[in-house]
Amino acid sequence: MSWQADIGLEIHVQLRTRTKMFCGCPNAFGAEPNTHVCPTCLGYPGTLPVANADAIRLTVRSGMLLDSTIGLRSKFDRKNYFYPDVSKNYQITQYDEPLCIGGHLDIVVDGQTRRIGITRIHLEEDVAKNIHFGSDSGVDFNRAGTPLMEIVTEPDLHTPEEALAFLQALKQVLQYGEVSDCNLEQGNIRCDINCSVRQVGAERLGTKTELKNMNTFRGVFRALQHEIPRQIRELERGRSIVQETRRWDEASGRTEAMRGKEDAHDYRYFPEPDLPPVQLTEEEVARWRAELPELPVARRARLVQAHGLPEYDAGVLVADKEVADFFEAALQAGAPAKAASNWIMTELLARVSETGASIHSLRITPAALASLLQLVEKKVINGPTAKEVLALVLAEGGEPEAIVKQRGLAQVSDTGALEAFAAQAISANPKSVADYQAGKPAAFEFLVGQVMRLSRGKANPQLVRELLKKQLG
Amino acid sequence: MRMTDSARPSDGFDVAYVARLARLHLEENERAQLQGQLEQILSYVDALKEADVSGLAPMIQAVETENVLRSDEVSPGVDREAALANAPEHRLGLFIVPRILE
Numbered sequence: 001m002s003w004q005a006d007i008g009l010e011i012h013v014q015l016r017t018r019t020k021m022f023c024g025c026p027n028a029f030g031a032e033p034n035t036h037v038c039p040t041c042l043g044y045p046g047t048l049p050v051a052n053a054d055a056i057r058l059t060v061r062s063g064m065l066l067d068s069t070i071g072l073r074s075k076f077d078r079k080n081y082f083y084p085d086v087s088k089n090y091q092i093t094q095y096d097e098p099l100c101i102g103g104h105l106d107i108v109v110d111g112q113t114r115r116i117g118i119t120r121i122h123l124e125e126d127v128a129k130n131i132h133f134g135s136d137s138g139v140d141f142n143r144a145g146t147p148l149m150e151i152v153t154e155p156d157l158h159t160p161e162e163a164l165a166f167l168q169a170l171k172q173v174l175q176y177g178e179v180s181d182c183n184l185e186q187g188n189i190r191c192d193i194n195c196s197v198r199q200v201g202a203e204r205l206g207t208k209t210e211l212k213n214m215n216t217f218r219g220v221f222r223a224l225q226h227e228i229p230r231q232i233r234e235l236e237r238g239r240s241i242v243q244e245t246r247r248w249d250e251a252s253g254r255t256e257a258m259r260g261k262e263d264a265h266d267y268r269y270f271p272e273p274d275l276p277p278v279q280l281t282e283e284e285v286a287r288w289r290a291e292l293p294e295l296p297v298a299r300r301a302r303l304v305q306a307h308g309l310p311e312y313d314a315g316v317l318v319a320d321k322e323v324a325d326f327f328e329a330a331l332q333a334g335a336p337a338k339a340a341s342n343w344i345m346t347e348l349l350a351r352v353s354e355t356g357a358s359i360h361s362l363r364i365t366p367a368a369l370a371s372l373l374q375l376v377e378k379k380v381i382n383g384p385t386a387k388e389v390l391a392l393v394l395a396e397g398g399e400p401e402a403i404v405k406q407r408g409l410a411q412v413s414d415t416g417a418l419e420a421f422a423a424q425a426i427s428a429n430p431k432s433v434a435d436y437q438a439g440k441p442a443a444f445e446f447l448v449g450q451v452m453r454l455s456r457g458k459a460n461p462q463l464v465r466e467l468l469k470k471q472l473g
Numbered sequence: 474m475r476m477t478d479s480a481r482p483s484d485g486f487d488v489a490y491v492a493r494l495a496r497l498h499l500e501e502n503e504r505a506q507l508q509g510q511l512e513q514i515l516s517y518v519d520a521l522k523e524a525d526v527s528g529l530a531p532m533i534q535a536v537e538t539e540n541v542l543r544s545d546e547v548s549p550g551v552d553r554e555a556a557l558a559n560a561p562e563h564r565l566g567l568f569i570v571p572r573i574l575e
């Protein structure tokens with residue numbers, strides 16, 4: 001029997017605003033617990049929420065980037081539940097009149113492009129953070145009330161690979177849209193997975209399970225790699241799937257049924273009486289549409305056209321907005337385009353993938369990269385020395401030009417000095433000289449290496465070759 | 474008494490179910506008493522069901538307004554000490570609550 005999985009995602013994205021959704025507390029990560037709080041986000045009786053206009057704008061912008069229909073009229077609702085992550089005993093969200101309806105995002109898996117449907121995008125408030133101790137739990141309300149956008153997809157994804165590709169594509173769009181920092185370590189993107197399986201050809205979707213609170217893309221991938229076969233095994237044994245909330249346990253690599261907050265939901269949504277509806281105008285929406293930032297596809301074309309980069313290079317650079325920003329900043333600081341692209345794609349991205357940090361957290365700045373590449377272009381240093389200088393900058397920071405000066409790394413292009421080194425290499429290696437004259441090219445490379453060694457790696461390799469050839473006749 | 478693990482009742486009012494959603498502990502006698510009292514309150518509301526509201530849009534707010542929004546600017550909050558002073562228990566700057574089963 002062959003089976004097919006149907007996966008839908010509910011993705012929660014923290015918006016890049018200065019303040020919370022319904023009060024003026026800062027929307028910032030990493031502060032001391034309960035230092036970004038006020039009567040509103042602590043849920044004091046008698047306080048009134050007032051919606052953050054910028055959060056609405058960013059949600060609408062996300063909808064535009066995903067080809068949604070913008071709901072000109074929308075409203076907020078209360079989702080009622082009792083749990084210590086919500087101070088008011090309800091969370092303000094949007095139930096039946098969200099800001100954005102429909103939409104889609106294309107993903108590419110194994111060279112195949114597939115269009116994944118978006119059901120809706122709505123705006124809500126994030127909840128407090130719970131910290132669990134042995135005998136009790138703590139609550140930090142800094143995150144409570146920060147704007148959270150929820151993107152719900154159709155169950156159009158069929159494999160863990162597709163789910164991962166979707167999340168990566170979505171992150172790219174949201175980063176380009178400057179909607180969210182999309183920092184996964186800080187929990188900027190969290191997602192719930194709805195997953196079911198059915199026999200290939202069956203019309204109706206199978207019974208789904210929900211996997212809650214995934215906060216890494218890899219976690220989503222691995223959880224699905226586990227959950228899909230689990231459901232197939234159950235069905236093949238003649239059992240049925242229980243509709244339930246499960247939790248992915250990264251340590252054991254299994255999903256397990258979850259109890260507690262999620263086991264009894266009957267949220268009794270009703271319209272939030274404290275918040276008037278939001279009515280957008282066509283003009284406002286048109287103005288926001290005109291302000292949309294450049295998207296990856298357009299940026300890629302521009303890099304090819306303006307700087308003559310190969311398509312492939314441009315694709316690698318724009319895949320991550322921060323990398324493309326770094327590249328363009330280096331160009332502005334005077335870096336030659338092709339060299340900058342090469343060095344970023346090889347040296348810098350290698351370091352980024354090693355450390356998992358962003359390119360901006362490396363100790364080299366775009367200006368320092370530009371200065372380094374200018375030194376190479378002006379033949380002040382050669383390629384291997386440039387790599388050495390880069391390693392120093394990455395380790396300790398600093399200005400390439402100063403490092404070259406301080407450490408005496410400038411290339412030796414002084415013909416007199418290099419002629420002496422060449423003569424020395426020739427007289428010390430008669431066998432190589434004979435081999436070279438017998439037509440063995442490797443012997444020549446060996447002699448070049450000897451001269452480079454004598455110059456402590458600083459010789460201009462081009463010049464060394466010329467001088468050696470001349471002396472060897 | 475332990476909360477019953479009743480599923481959502483198909484009809485009628487079940488005080489045990491509502492108490493469980495609200496995380497309220499009710500003794501047997503309280504349960505019986507509240508069941509009766511709340512049924513009575515709900516029956517008052519039932520009178521409203523007789524009104525013909527077909528063709529009317531639901532009224533969400535008493536005063537018709539829209540777009541009451543704020544600009545994205547920080548305003549002062551409350552001091553942590555002041556916020557925590559109202560808590561039955563606090564530690565490490567956190568509000569302390571009974572252990573949460575996750």
Ligand SMILES: [Zn+2]
Nearest residue numbers: 023025038041
């Ligand atoms: Zn607040």
